[in-house]
Amino acid sequence: MKPKSKNIYWHEGNITKKDRERLAKHRGVCLWFTGLSGSGKSSIARETENLLYEKGIRTYVLDGDNIRHGLNSDLGFSPEDRNENIRRIGEVAKLFVDAGIIVMTAFISPYRQDRDRVRKILNEGEFIEIYVEADLETCEKRDPKGLYKKARLGEIKEFTGISAPYEKPENPELIINTSKETNVKENSKKIVEYLEKNGYLFFTD
Amino acid sequence: MKPKSKNIYWHEGNITKKDRERLAKHRGVCLWFTGLSGSGKSSIARETENLLYEKGIRTYVLDGDNIRHGLNSDLGFSPEDRNENIRRIGEVAKLFVDAGIIVMTAFISPYRQDRDRVRKILNEGEFIEIYVEADLETCEKRDPKGLYKKARLGEIKEFTGISAPYEKPENPELIINTSKETNVKENSKKIVEYLEKNGYLFFTD
Numbered sequence: 001m002k003p004k005s006k007n008i009y010w011h012e013g014n015i016t017k018k019d020r021e022r023l024a025k026h027r028g029v030c031l032w033f034t035g036l037s038g039s040g041k042s043s044i045a046r047e048t049e050n051l052l053y054e055k056g057i058r059t060y061v062l063d064g065d066n067i068r069h070g071l072n073s074d075l076g077f078s079p080e081d082r083n084e085n086i087r088r089i090g091e092v093a094k095l096f097v098d099a100g101i102i103v104m105t106a107f108i109s110p111y112r113q114d115r116d117r118v119r120k121i122l123n124e125g126e127f128i129e130i131y132v133e134a135d136l137e138t139c140e141k142r143d144p145k146g147l148y149k150k151a152r153l154g155e156i157k158e159f160t161g162i163s164a165p166y167e168k169p170e171n172p173e174l175i176i177n178t179s180k181e182t183n184v185k186e187n188s189k190k191i192v193e194y195l196e197k198n199g200y201l202f203f204t205d
Numbered sequence: 206m207k208p209k210s211k212n213i214y215w216h217e218g219n220i221t222k223k224d225r226e227r228l229a230k231h232r233g234v235c236l237w238f239t240g241l242s243g244s245g246k247s248s249i250a251r252e253t254e255n256l257l258y259e260k261g262i263r264t265y266v267l268d269g270d271n272i273r274h275g276l277n278s279d280l281g282f283s284p285e286d287r288n289e290n291i292r293r294i295g296e297v298a299k300l301f302v303d304a305g306i307i308v309m310t311a312f313i314s315p316y317r318q319d320r321d322r323v324r325k326i327l328n329e330g331e332f333i334e335i336y337v338e339a340d341l342e343t344c345e346k347r348d349p350k351g352l353y354k355k356a357r358l359g360e361i362k363e364f365t366g367i368s369a370p371y372e373k374p375e376n377p378e379l380i381i382n383t384s385k386e387t388n389v390k391e392n393s394k395k396i397v398e399y400l401e402k403n404g405y406l407f408f409t410d
Contacts, residue, residue, distance in 0.1 A: 015254050015264070023261060049220050056228060058263065059220070060304040070326070071296035074289075084279075091276035092297055099265040099306060121275070 020100030035132030090118030225305030240337030295323030
């Protein structure tokens with residue numbers, strides 16, 4: 001490694017994750033948001049992305065919008081398809097992490113086993129599980145997409161929290177309780193602080 | 206948009222592809238390498254990545270190593286599975302392009318229809334098809350993985366070029382003939398030049 005300028009290095013052989021991290025000045029890592037529908041996963045992920053963008057950090061958010069209409073458009077909501085949905089999201093997140101990106105995934109991902117499987121395919125410290133906690137009553141009151149209403153009417157079957165289980169994370173790296181703290185920006189700041197404190201962001205060579 | 210410093214912008218709302226491109230100073234784009242086994246797709250993709258890394262450009266290579274063992278580990282080599290393989294790679298490439306990365310895919314991808322389907326899910330100018338051309342004789346002589354030998358012995362069925370067709374691109378953005386020019390670095394330089402000439406790399410605000 002022979003530095004050519006402040007952040008450009010001469011390179012022989014394949015570019016590795018470490019090389020990309022050195023160029024970007026931050027680590028590649030997966031922030032895995034999990035929680036009930038309406039708990040605030042997507043809003044917090046998007047706001048965290050805003051805060052990180054202001055710092056010049058490379059991020060990407062995987063959510064229902066870009067996954068369900070694209071990569072996983074062939075999957076439905078059967079138990080097998082739900083597993084496969086999370087498996088593929090985990091594998092794509094792994095590619096983004098390898099690419100040196102801070103990738104955020106905003107899916108209910110109700111099963112502990114599915115989330116733990118993703119944790120296992122990533123390296124130590126690359127999977128940050130963020131439990132976006134909110135009681136069912138709060139989420140149901142918010143009901144931004146009207147899904148709880150439909151679930152109560154039986155129009156949606158196996159809806160997490162109503163007719164299907166949500167398995168809380170046992171040892172998440174972070175818990176963001178959006179029933180107690182409703183300000184999205186304040187909640188997102190906690191995530192950036194976590195990344196700063198734990199050495200994921202480094203701005204010196 | 207209120208610039209805070211040279212390449213950091215204040216942002217409200219979701220971060221878009223354009224925002225990421227402004228931060229990175231290059232476009233998000235897919236370089237889709239296609240060609241026979243042994244034509245040099247992976248070597249050229251990796252060397253192109255080296256050249257772009259020296260310029261501080263964010264890249265990622267999708268190839269058999271990181272796709273077949275991960276995202277597509279559930280797929281075999283039946284016609285349906287081959288289609289699904291390329292479909293998923295295309296969808297993942299689309300996510301990387303949206304993330305503002307120069308993503309390179311190094312797969313034989315022998316069917317025109319599969320490649321054109323990927324071109325269609327991307328926006329105008331985001332899909333650069335690079336035909337890595339080499340005659341079968343040359344590829345078979347190189348045979349870096351010993352696959353042609355196995356195919357000739359009938360140990361691999363439906364092997365592209367031997368017992369399965371390869372459909373040449375009709376209007377690729379670039380043709381790199383590795384039978385004529387065998388130097389990987391020279392071939393990779395042509396790709397970087399293409400990106401420079403066509404406005405994919407911009408280093409001024």
